[in-house]
Amino acid sequence: MSPTAMFMITLGIILGTLTVTSANHWLTAWLGLELNMISILPVITKQKHHRSTEAATKYFLTQATASALMLLSSTLNAWQTGSWDITQLNNELSYILMISALTMKMGAAPAHFWLPEVLQGSTLATTLLITTWQKIAPITLLYMISNHTQPNITLPIGLLSILVGGWGGINQTQLRKMMAYSSIAHLGWTMTVISIAPNIALTNIIIYMTMSTPFFLLLTAASSKTLQTLTTTWIYTPTATIIMMLLLLSMAGLPPLTGFTPKLLILDKLVMHKLTMTATMMALLSLLSLVFYLRTTYLLASTASPTTTQSTTLWRLKPHQNLMTTTMAPIALFNITILPTLPT
Template sequence: MPTMALLMITFGITFSTMTVITANHWLMAWLGLELNMISILPLITKQKHPRSTEAATKYFLTQATASSIMLFSSTLNAWQTGTWDITQLNNELSCILMISALAMKMGAAPLHFWLPEVLQGTTLNVALLITTWQKLAPITLLYMISNHMQMETTLLIGTLSILIGGWGGINQTQLRKMMAYSSIAHLGWTMTAISIAPNIALLNIIIYMIISTPVFLLLATTSTKTLQTTTTIWSFSPAAATLLTFLLLSMAALPPLAGFTPKLLIMDKMIMHKLTPAATALALFSLLSLIFYLRTTYLMGSTIPPTTTQTTALWRLKTNHNQLMTALAPSALFNITIMPALMV
């Protein structure tokens, strides 16, 4: 891709997200989300392959539908209350429609159907962008209207997302689809907490982004796309395999790693709000996600000497893994040390 085109796309994605984050008016927020969608489409279609075209089409149709629902919701609220202010979403029907539209934009269940297919049709770097940066704008809008949300609605979406995210990830051998279902499950925890503890919900999604970013970068650098190829990582980069193991275990919310911290805080808040049965159900549903994380880490560790690999090593480009490990060292340190620090 030409440098000028890449700069324009980067500016569009960044500027549109900043527009939504700083918006006070629903039309400005809608405009920012539309610009955000248009800016990322060229990145999805950069590969000259039918799957990338299919992924871009699914992404466009889903985002356009969600934007239409969002515009209808804000118009209905303005008709009933006389204001376009984002923080004044007082109409109950408008609030439910807005939550549904933003959940569809992020890929939360039961409106998650597009996310695994889109990620499978793109590169790992674009998949990283969709599962992290593209969630900032909708999450910010949810945070701004959190005072008007009904707890039952967000709890239902969150529970379905955790259940479907864990159940769907078990059946996957493609790492991009597995990470898509992982994103759905983590988004479920955020949706569960957004109405009862918005700050903790924001902390949860930020920690997920910090952990998932090096995971995608490691997978992209080592050309790892399936579970089978994870067995060859240790043979040419033990440091990458070790770091990836810790990051995946942290995403699985295994204590005392960083990913366990927001889950613990969310369950604590749910128990304080007399939602102990729901918190117990969410903890049990999250065990489904733990299964495919542990399966991936087991496959990576199954070829550590003296055990030899049982699969044919694929041809790979030579990359400088030392530079990559140096760049990802702060993330690894954050991932390992944040939980003991909070416990103190």
Template sequence: MQLTAKMVSFTSIVTSTILVASSNNWLLAWLSLELNTLATLPVISKTKHPRAIEATTKYFLTQATASCLLLLSSTINAWQTGTWSITQMSNELPSTTMLIALTMKLGTVPTHFWLPEVMQGTTLKTALLISTWQKIAPMTLLFSTSNHTPSSITLTLALLSTSLGGWAGMNQTQLRKMMAYSSIANMGWTLLTLTTEPKTSLINIFVYMIITTPVFLLMTLTSTKTLQDMATSWTTSPAAATTLIILLLSMAGLPPLTGFLPKLLILEELVTQDLTPAAVMTTITSLLSLVFYLRIMYLTTLLNSPCSSTSTTKWRQSTHGTKAASLTPTATTTLTALPTLLL
């Protein structure tokens, strides 16, 4: 992509997200989401590869379907209440339809099938954009309508997302697909307390984003796309490989790392709301996600020097050390934020 096209796409994506976050009208929010989708399509298809074109088509069809459902639910709500205000979703039918539309944009179960394929068909930096920034606008609308969202349906979608996200991620060897299923599982954790304690859900999605960002950047730095690449990532940058392992464990929610804090708050809220069975089930399904995170750590640490590796090692480039040093503040903040938050 040329510099002008990149600047136009970047500006459109940022502006549309800001418009969604600041809008109080469903029509403006819908138009902003459409602008966001159209600005993202060239970014996904910029590699000029059949997989990228396929991922772009899947992304467009899914987002267009979700936008149609969003417009339908907002129209029904305006017909019943006489207003296009986002906070006036008092009827069950438009609230349920709106929940399905927004969860489809976020990639939660059962409308999750597009997310792993789209992330696999694009670059690591674009996958980072899809798994972090592109979730801000739909999550803002979910938080705005959380008081009228059906709690039973939301809890069901959350439990299904945490279960399938961990179960499907165990069978993957591509890191982008594993991160996609990790995103699905994390969205399940976010939806668990959406109707009862939205602030806890906000903390969870925020912590997920600040952990995911250095993970994808370190994968890009070490050119790591598969589990086989993780076995030789230490030859590119030992510090980056070690930091990546700890970040993945933090994403899995192991104490005392940062990712453990939002999960602890969510479980505490579920127990407070007398939803102990849901808390137990979510805790059990989180062990499934822990399995493929530990598999990455096992492959990386077991084959570190001086142990032998069955794969061809990569040449260490002098520029990687500089890039790793520039990523250190972000990764360090992600790893050490837990003691600060607890204080």
């Protein structure tokens, strides 16, 4: 892809997200989402493979359906209330349709089926883009309509997402699919608390993006796409192996790492609002996600020195990519420094 085309695509992705985050009119938000979607399609199909074409088609159809639902919701709301303001989503049917559209765009359950398949057909860099940057716009809209959010709608979506994210990731050997289900589970934690404490929900998704970004960049540096190739990481990049183990444990939500911080805040807020049973179910369902996080961490730790791996090495680390692991080290250490600063 030529530098000019890549510049235009990158500009479109950035402008689309900025348009949504600064919009106060539903049509402006829809325009930004469409620009964002159209800009990322060439990035997904860049690989020139039938899996990439399939992934781009699934992504386009899903996002187009969600955009149509979003237009229908905003039009119904404007018809009933006479307002196109994003924060004035007063019509109940419009609210339900909008939540469905944003859920589909983010990839939360029950509209999650497209996310693992799209990520599996994309490169690691594109996977990082879809699981982080592409979620900023829908999350922003969800945050802006949180004053009308009803717990009886968001709580079931959140619980189902945590269940699907944990259950779906257990048997995965492909790291991209495993991270797709991890993203679904973390979106579930965000959805459960968005109606009660929107700021905590926003904190949760920001911390997840901060954790997943260095993890995907380290996977790209190590050219690891499966659990088998991940077992040979220690031989070439011991630093990256240790960082990835910390990142996985942090995403699992184990104290005293950063990933435990938003989960603790969310459970505390739910208990304060007398949703103790919901908080208990979330804590138990998160054990499903803990299984595949710990399994991956165990594979990394069990192949560390002085143990030698018996698997066939399918790749070699490129020398210039050692710089990426060095750069990611201070960024990844952010994931073990937030918890001590948590207010008591």
